[in-house]
Amino acid sequence: MxxxxxxxxxxxxxxxxxxxxxxxxxxxxxxxxxxxxxxKSSLLxxxxxxxxxxxxxxxxxxxxxxxxxxxxxxxxxxxxSVFPHLTVLGNTLLGLEFAASPLTARLFGxxxxxxxxxxxxxLEQVGLADSRHLYPAQMSGGMQxxxxxxxxxxxxxxxxxxxxxxGALDPGIRGDMHALITRLWREHGLTIIMVTHDIKxxxxxxxxxxxxDKRRHDPHAPQRYGAGVVYDLELTRKQAEKQAAEAADExxxxxxxxxxxx
Amino acid sequence: MRWVTANPGRRGSLLLGAAPLLVLAxxxxxxxAARHADNPADKILPLPGAMASAMAxxxxxxxxxxxQYLFWxxxxxxxxxxxxxxxxxxxxxxxxxxxxxxxxxxxxxxGPLVTGIAVIPPVALLPILFIVxxxxxxxxxxxxxxxxxxxxxxxxxxxxxxxxxxQVVKALTLGANSWGVILRVALPQALPRLFEGLRLSLGPAxxxxxxxxxxxxxxxxxYRIFLVRRYLAMDVIIPYVAWIALLxxxxxxxxxRGSRRLFGWAHLGAR
Numbered sequence: 342m343x344x345x346x347x348x349x350x351x352x353x354x355x356x357x358x359x360x361x362x363x364x365x366x367x368x369x370x371x372x373x374x375x376x377x378x379x380x381k382s383s384l385l386x387x388x389x390x391x392x393x394x395x396x397x398x399x400x401x402x403x404x405x406x407x408x409x410x411x412x413x414x415x416x417x418x419x420x421x422s423v424f425p426h427l428t429v430l431g432n433t434l435l436g437l438e439f440a441a442s443p444l445t446a447r448l449f450g451x452x453x454x455x456x457x458x459x460x461x462x463x464l465e466q467v468g469l470a471d472s473r474h475l476y477p478a479q480m481s482g483g484m485q486x487x488x489x490x491x492x493x494x495x496x497x498x499x500x501x502x503x504x505x506x507x508g509a510l511d512p513g514i515r516g517d518m519h520a521l522i523t524r525l526w527r528e529h530g531l532t533i534i535m536v537t538h539d540i541k542x543x544x545x546x547x548x549x550x551x552x553x554d555k556r557r558h559d560p561h562a563p564q565r566y567g568a569g570v571v572y573d574l575e576l577t578r579k580q581a582e583k584q585a586a587e588a589a590d591e592x593x594x595x596x597x598x599x600x601x602x603x
Numbered sequence: 604m605r606w607v608t609a610n611p612g613r614r615g616s617l618l619l620g621a622a623p624l625l626v627l628a629x630x631x632x633x634x635x636a637a638r639h640a641d642n643p644a645d646k647i648l649p650l651p652g653a654m655a656s657a658m659a660x661x662x663x664x665x666x667x668x669x670x671q672y673l674f675w676x677x678x679x680x681x682x683x684x685x686x687x688x689x690x691x692x693x694x695x696x697x698x699x700x701x702x703x704x705x706x707x708x709x710x711x712x713x714g715p716l717v718t719g720i721a722v723i724p725p726v727a728l729l730p731i732l733f734i735v736x737x738x739x740x741x742x743x744x745x746x747x748x749x750x751x752x753x754x755x756x757x758x759x760x761x762x763x764x765x766x767x768x769x770q771v772v773k774a775l776t777l778g779a780n781s782w783g784v785i786l787r788v789a790l791p792q793a794l795p796r797l798f799e800g801l802r803l804s805l806g807p808a809x810x811x812x813x814x815x816x817x818x819x820x821x822x823x824x825x826y827r828i829f830l831v832r833r834y835l836a837m838d839v840i841i842p843y844v845a846w847i848a849l850l851x852x853x854x855x856x857x858x859x860r861g862s863r864r865l866f867g868w869a870h871l872g873a874r
Contacts, residue, residue, distance in 0.1 A: 389772065389776070391772050409775065410772050410775035410776050411775065411776065411778070412776060412777065412778035414776060415776055416772065416773060416776050418769045418772075418773070420767075420769070421767035421769035421770055421773075422769060422773055423773075424770060424773075424774075424788060424792075425792070425868060425869075426791040426792050426866070426868050426869070427791075427868075435774075435777055435787065436777035436778055438787070439774070439777050439778040439779045439780075439783050439787070440778045443780060443782070443783065444782075445786070446779065446782075446783045446786050446787045476867075476868040476871055478868065478871035479871060489773075492773075492777070493776065493777075496776070496777055496778060498776070
């Protein structure tokens, strides 16, 4: 679905990413790991459209990726993903309001009621239905990230990009969030690309793990060579589990043994 | 109990806050009484009674020449000038500050100009304003605007410019265009800062108002103070200064209360 061909990212002399060629399949959950400064976040920003690759081309569904951030790619950052001046409901509604009225970016009357119902359904899914009138400053970090996910998902993005989304959370909360994102990924058939520092998280959640690192290193000019994909692991077992789960969804009412050999 | 962790409570704070004011008033009365004991006709430190009778004339008796109640005419004239100046400054801070903060091309174009205007001492421009706008109301309002608007503009622009980049990117991924980002992301977050900037600008605005009135006016609180100075009329000057202080305090309180009521989200952390 998303395809990167020989993508390079350079800041002046400094090469951050070189020769990145990737095919990312629909409904996959790609984890990106690698040491600090290996260009994980740069890769995410390029896919997001926040930055432009200096070379190479990126296509989404066969067409060139728009060079600006747009509603086809949702994002959740580690921090600052939600708007402090809006309530939980307001934050979730925002995406619907932008789409509906470019001039006032607000909804009124029955259109608003429909949007509120949709937003509340989305909040229900992330477990924030009872907190709809709180402001982000009144919520914990985990709740804020739940809100950020709901806010992004309401736009039904083709790809959801997560930039160390759970990095700032307590271990216990992180576990809850892992369960939540896995459930949402299955239910909505999302395609997710997640950058993380946590190797366990990368393997636990992803169906595919990419490791970015420098293939070559020149000690006299460390900025000369950029990072590339050094490991690209398909976690096939989880794919199989997922397909089985999907098959079970499709064959509603028919009992299917979803257990896989392992 | 340690001093750094002591919490005086609500009533305690009120009492503690009132104490220095009372001490100051008492010290004044003692000093005034001492001077009057030496010289009953002393004008430098008038007794409260003298101030009351001097003010009663301005408050309740129409002026023989103009037929106006001078105190109220002064107050209305000054507040009108102050309100007009601060209103124009606030509006321009909102419009220009928002554009400067949210739109990098506008920042590149107008940023140096705003900085240039901001570093000029406004009172140095007063002669130009008087020449251009005449001695009427326009010049005084313009002085207030030129005095406080650059600060407010830069304050709002700086605040909006410092909003996390993530917020803008997030809004774009939610389908916003530039206008949408300004309207729904930058503007609501600029407003509490604007209130704060307005509060901080009240002091300078009063300075410019009194300066302009002192130089060329025929009515106004500043004009009256500088007029009666010629007669050493401390019995009018002191109550006028107290009245100005009271007006400024009320405005400050109203703005901070208003900000808390309108933008509760901005004050959640500071509670």
